[in-house]
Amino acid sequence: MAQLDVREKLEILADAAKYDASCASSGTSKRNSVGGKGIGSTEGSGICHAYAPDGRCISLLKILLTNSCVFDCHYCINRKSSNVRRARFTAQEVVTLTLSFYRRNYIEGLFLSSGIIKSSNYTMEQIVEVARSLREDHDFRGYIHLKTIPDADPELVHQAGLYADRVSINVELPTVGGLQRLAPEKDIGRIEGAMADTKSAIIDTKDARKKYKSAPKFAPAGQSTQMIVGADAATDRDIVGKAASLYDRFSLRRVYYSAFSPIPEASSVLPLKRPPLMREHRLYQSDWLMRFYDYTPTEVQAAVDPATGMLPLDIDPKLAWALKFRERFPVDVNRAPKEMLLRVPGLGTKAVASILSARRWRRLRLDDVARLTVSIAKIRPFIVTEDWRPTLIDGRADLRPIVAPKREQMELFA
Numbered sequence: 001m002a003q004l005d006v007r008e009k010l011e012i013l014a015d016a017a018k019y020d021a022s023c024a025s026s027g028t029s030k031r032n033s034v035g036g037k038g039i040g041s042t043e044g045s046g047i048c049h050a051y052a053p054d055g056r057c058i059s060l061l062k063i064l065l066t067n068s069c070v071f072d073c074h075y076c077i078n079r080k081s082s083n084v085r086r087a088r089f090t091a092q093e094v095v096t097l098t099l100s101f102y103r104r105n106y107i108e109g110l111f112l113s114s115g116i117i118k119s120s121n122y123t124m125e126q127i128v129e130v131a132r133s134l135r136e137d138h139d140f141r142g143y144i145h146l147k148t149i150p151d152a153d154p155e156l157v158h159q160a161g162l163y164a165d166r167v168s169i170n171v172e173l174p175t176v177g178g179l180q181r182l183a184p185e186k187d188i189g190r191i192e193g194a195m196a197d198t199k200s201a202i203i204d205t206k207d208a209r210k211k212y213k214s215a216p217k218f219a220p221a222g223q224s225t226q227m228i229v230g231a232d233a234a235t236d237r238d239i240v241g242k243a244a245s246l247y248d249r250f251s252l253r254r255v256y257y258s259a260f261s262p263i264p265e266a267s268s269v270l271p272l273k274r275p276p277l278m279r280e281h282r283l284y285q286s287d288w289l290m291r292f293y294d295y296t297p298t299e300v301q302a303a304v305d306p307a308t309g310m311l312p313l314d315i316d317p318k319l320a321w322a323l324k325f326r327e328r329f330p331v332d333v334n335r336a337p338k339e340m341l342l343r344v345p346g347l348g349t350k351a352v353a354s355i356l357s358a359r360r361w362r363r364l365r366l367d368d369v370a371r372l373t374v375s376i377a378k379i380r381p382f383i384v385t386e387d388w389r390p391t392l393i394d395g396r397a398d399l400r401p402i403v404a405p406k407r408e409q410m411e412l413f414a
Contacts, residue, residue, distance in 0.1 A: 004087055010097065012087040016067040016078055019258065020113055020226065061101050062111040065089055065126055069115030073183040074267040075231045075260060078115050083265055091129040098134060102142060109143025116149065124152035131163035150194035157194060161201055166221035169194050174242040178232035181269065195250045198223045222253035229283060230260035230275030235309030237301045240286055244297035257283045282311040289318060292349055293342045315404050319345040322382060323400055332384040333369060334359050346378040378403060
């Protein structure tokens with residue numbers, strides 16, 4: 001086999017990393033290189049992102065250390081039995097690439113994952129060495145996100161958290177049965193055990209820093225995970241329930257959802273086509289409802305189709321929930337508590353905060369609410385104001401055609 005140069009390796013291993021969606025960089029601690037010390041910086045509010053046409057983040061140098069792997073997970077393009085072109089970086093090559101890209105202002109940080117080579121411990125050692133060299137040898141202060149390996153020695157995972165802003169461990173699939181069938185070499189117990197250890201380390205270091213400012217930070221941007229959507233028979237109800245459990249048990253910062261993408265020479269146990277990308281989008285919306293709108297997992301799950309367990313694709317989960325529980329509407333914007341205002345389709349968290357503030361001084365009219373939202377048409381059937389009470393929602397058998405977004409044909413050259 002011909003020896004690959006760094007450019008060819010980068011082409012292969014950057015493409016192989018595109019299937020990992022969990023590359024956001026918000027929530028880290030603030031660092032800078034003021035005074036000429038160190039290289040790079042982060043902002044507490046997160047890094048500015050560029051986005052690919054499919055919505056993926058590309059502001060980080062997002063690569064694999066290698067796409068070779070000793071595992072044979074059916075859904076993975078880099079599985080042992082896959083007929084793909086293989087490449088492998090050395091730890092020093094990744095360090096050099098990261099610094100070179102940063103100095104050219106191409107990136108703000110590094111997202112590093114890897115297939116398993118030789119053993120889980122060996123691979124984790126190489127990943128940790130990249131982060132160690134960047135931080136200690138080059139005083140790199142930019143963002144680092146490391147994908148850790150649950151089978152690796154816990155001490156190696158702990159070292160990764162000391163150097164990285166965020167660490168993540170993928171649960172891969174929403175159900176235990178799906179993981180056993182499609183990735184039999186992976187064990188949900190080890191995965192969740194590693195996530196529990198990471199949670200404990202984050203809590204312990206936060207407590208230590210309250211007493212001693214010199215105590216080291218551990219993954220200040222927390223931990224995240226990713227689930228593949230559509231590779232197995234898990235429904236949206238299953239996925240929402242699993243995500244809620246992970247948030248509650250491991251205090252995750254984010255759960256990412258990645259629509260399954262068919263791969264060459266795929267196993268016969270995999271579906272022949274990918275699920276609609278809108279399904280991935282609806283799951284992110286449902287995730288948002290639990291994280292920022294105070295919906296319980298049970299409430300979000302109530303928005304699914306009872307027969308299929310799937311969220312509707314033509315309307316968002318919040319609207320689906322409102323249509324299913326029409327008896328709770330309309331909501332009086334001048335009297336309703338915050339939790340009910342957050343359940344009005346079309347009202348975001350900022351709009352609700354503005355309503356709560358403004359109504360302390362006067363009774364709100366429909367025009368007042370309209371100034372706080374993008375489209376008052378979506379909201380009108382669900383609210384009562386000083387000068388407005390909907391009539392269409394009362395006693396109407398089919399409200400959905402009125403409030404659902406209209407499907408429009410986009411112009412090719414618009």
